[in-house]
Amino acid sequence: MGVEQKLGNMGVVTTTLEGVVNWSRTNAMWPMLFGLACCAIEMMSAQSSSYDMSRFGMELMRASPRQSDLMIVAGRVSKKMGPVLRRLYDQMPEPKWVIAMGDCASCGGVFNNYAIFQGVDEVVPVDVFVAGCPPRPEALIHGVMTIHEKVKGESFKQYAEKYKQTT
């Protein structure tokens, strides 16, 4: 990640602690796979060789919420799935982020009816919405990069305030 250029021939890099922490968080972000419908196919494709999300340190899709810090909700969330999704979100260790992938997860999409949540932001707080039905893998990767930008801008102070609120 360009460390070599910064190193020069001195062997020392100066940076802030926040910078290092956020840099390591972005480059080892383990997404939890939450394939709920057709969007999941594009999520798989974003992982596979032609798009290859592992270029950004995300080759490990975890099936367990306890090992992941990014939840990609790929697909429509039914009223019965909502509580399950919330429970998995609550099990993820802090800090954690959520991507609502596709129109269904963002706003209900074509399913404006009794069975589907009109946007997963009714269940969990969402950081990035990716539009499209389904979004192409590039769009998902763009969403992930947007999350990375967000993470890079976060500070310890923000975390501290967030925990003050929740506890």
Next chain:
Amino acid sequence: MDKKLEPIVKSLQDKFSATFEEFRDEVHLFVKPEQIVDALTLLRDEYNFELLSALTAVDYYPQETPRFHVVYQLTSIAKNLSVQIRVPVNGSSPKVPTATHVYDVANWRERELLDMFGIEFDGHPDPRRILSPEDMEGHPLRKDFPLGYEEPQFTFNFDEIDLRKPYAKE
């Protein structure tokens, strides 16, 4: 009508004074709710209809009364025949006797009808909703169930809808 079906229809007409309709070679027999268990037992035991291939319902509101038809689609694999039994029922909480002790497969299908149409099955061993969450109100496949759940958000009403949207907490 299939030749092999004629005696079967005849005997149901005699025993249960069932009316019948025919549409493109499909036979629909109409019986009363209190006769359905006997009719199904007769068809299963005497005429080899060993498979209840579908158990569903139709809501004809507001065109017809009685508004619901509970539809039993029976298949005889041995004779390569199929016949449809319909039970018309009315009211906001209609009741039909359960068929679970005639065909085991009716168990979940009757739960589905309870869930989607609010048709109660008397004597059902496990009368719970099967598809929707337990705390849901109303029965979605009824014709008078409201269609849309959320108003679409456009630029002109964005803020107004945004205010009442139930956002999740951290």
